[in-house]
Amino acid sequence: MVDIADNKFKLNLRTKTLLTIGITVLVFVIIIINSLLIDSNNILTNFSIINQPPSFEHIFGTDWMGRDMFVRTLKGLGLSIQIGAGASILSSIIAVTLAILSSFNKYLDTAVSWIVDVFLSVPHILLIILISIGLGGGAFGVTIAVAFTHWTSLTRVLRAEIKQIQTQDFVKLSGKLGKSKWWIARKHILPLTITQIIVGTILIFPHAIMHEASVTFLGFGLSPHEPAIGIILSESMRYLATGNWWLALFPGLALLIIVLLFDIVGENIKKLLDPTNANE
């Protein structure tokens, strides 16, 4: 890869990917552990230090109740990651199920591509709002809503992949030998598509986090008592006019970094698993 490849400092794709995975996992673990340790009811409200700009003591500043923004951001990121992980795994399960169903016969195939069309015909954000309203909001509602809107691209990829696998001789032979469609799906298709599924799940993850934050920001997601990033940012809007820029800047930046890290990891793993440029 040519990204950071200098003459002095040449990392190949494999080393680089492993490095980014390492960093991402580290960040991920730190955030999760921290957010589990922080009890959201216990974030200190200290009215003697309200609205303080960032300092060494409070590197993200404090809010209008004197709460440390760094702690709140960490907690919020933890929540986002949990919801994002849940949603992307659920999303992949839906995608895999539908893709395998579409391989069974041509009616199911038409049905699946029809369902994909239905879900793509309404803007994502509107669909998430609708599902979230339908399920009464909250963490459960958002997770399901995000999961049900992000499976389409992976389904398309898998469906194309499965079509190609099905033209192979060994799959046809298994069919002739009387193996069931389900057996073929399990023994031939799944092992060959497992990498695609993993990469797909990782690549859904950043989008899931971002959409969760957006919907929460709009007021359809997590309840206002949770310190989710979306809630923090929508609260910060009320204090922007008074010049409390740190309330909006740092939590959003933290979210951006997480999304970026996972995007890079996903893309690099995708490149690594693709034999045409794995050895760059």
Next chain:
Amino acid sequence: MYFVFISLIIEIIFSGGLFLNKNKILLFLANRFVRFIILLIFVIVLSFILIDMSPIDPIKTYIANKVVSPDQVAALQSYWGVNEPITVKIVNWLGNIVQGNLGNSLIFRAPVIDVILDRFVASLVLMFSSWVISGVLGFVLGIIAGFKRDTFVDKLIKYYCYILQSAPTFWIALIVLMIFSIYLGWFPSGLGVPIGSLSQNVTFFEWLNRLILPAFTLSILGVAQIALYTRDKLIGEMSKDYFLFAKARGETGWSLIKRHGIRNVLLPAITLQFLSFSELFGGAVLVEQVFTYPGIGQAAVSAGLRSDVPLLLGIVIFSAIFVFVGNTLADVIYNFVDPRLREGD
């Protein structure tokens, strides 16, 4: 540079556009349209079921804070058929839609169709301006990055795109709001106009002033996808034999890019830009919310938060039409305007 794009677009359209097989296009459109109508019915039923599942109570929204007797509530319930089974409700609703009646918005106290048309015009101005700006800017940046591959400029453009692709739209909007309207004070922060004020009540200048920041935000965000796509596509074209041959013949610089690069990259890029209507709408929802721009997205959020079911369903229908128009235009360009594909059939 700008003229080159326009002349190229015109050239592409004239070289084929006027001589397209009209019957074929009509047949294609009719087919798409029928499929869309079925799809739309499906979407309506689906959203209806979702809203019906939810714990929201339209009667409560309608009476808001007024004091009403239980008799009046019961009368309203029977008038709106709240307690009827869902199948009856859906059939009634679909029947009304076919007659062009989308019901009355509960929060705006006006027919849904009026509210939507009013809001949609405001949003279309916002979305169209940022769509054009981000398309042109993204294409230019993509061409530059692709042509200057692996140089400092390329890296700069690439990282800019990567970062913006990972940035939450509403956060960028907040930052833009903070910089330009609070620190620099160039634009109104948009928070001065209450939710639900109609766009006719603001003067043109005020309205333009409020349009600039949201359009700017949507534009800088929309650049990322199209720039990265154009870059990859151009790099792909540049490694093809005809391109190498042109280089070997001694063509260099701008004329090489114009004659062999842009010509082949422009159509896919425009197609992609048309396919982005869905994301554009999503971005508009968030940006309108931050800047309190009185558009369809803001109406959708208020409708959702304050359980205005008829308005929300109406917006779902119109947004689906919006996305459909984008996809269909992309398909037409892809299948009928591209001279290579056209000659194929």
